[in-house]
Amino acid sequence: MSGKTIGGDLIGSKKERTVQTKQLLVRGHLLQWEDVIIQISNISLITSTNLDPPGFPVWAAIAVLVGLVLLKPIWYVGLIALAVGGFSIYLWYTKCEEMKSHKYLNILLNSGFTYSVLFSDEAFLDKVMRVFANIFEDGAGPNTNYYIDINNSTISNNASVVKNELR
Numbered sequence: 001m002s003g004k005t006i007g008g009d010l011i012g013s014k015k016e017r018t019v020q021t022k023q024l025l026v027r028g029h030l031l032q033w034e035d036v037i038i039q040i041s042n043i044s045l046i047t048s049t050n051l052d053p054p055g056f057p058v059w060a061a062i063a064v065l066v067g068l069v070l071l072k073p074i075w076y077v078g079l080i081a082l083a084v085g086g087f088s089i090y091l092w093y094t095k096c097e098e099m100k101s102h103k104y105l106n107i108l109l110n111s112g113f114t115y116s117v118l119f120s121d122e123a124f125l126d127k128v129m130r131v132f133a134n135i136f137e138d139g140a141g142p143n144t145n146y147y148i149d150i151n152n153s154t155i156s157n158n159a160s161v162v163k164n165e166l167r
Contacts, residue, residue, distance in 0.1 A: 027145055048103050050099075050103055103125050
């Protein structure tokens, strides 16, 4: 399995990790991805949350205003400031729109440690949440096998698929 763990939360907590991975694997009493294995009985809470949008680039708005002021006396400097400020605001807007479709699956462990797995398909994340709800409700037994392919938004509980992935 491939994936990447990205730092802690915004306040620098080492008890929270954001994970970008292509797949999750539920096998028996274990939840696995990359080099992480969690016993399902150690999970106390699973939630989903939106990503925090990036802050508005105030400097870009100031560049646009300076560009407007400078259009008459030094038109080429004003035009450059308008272009840089306008392009930065455009990039910020497209990033905000892209982030609207991304959500985190937060896995809180009994120890207080939290893993946040990034999903780019909100509808698929809802399906994954239902799978976890079913596992928690019915209990995870030795025959519990789910392969959750985050990249392709598919869930399989076919044991042969899971066994082939582990080899």
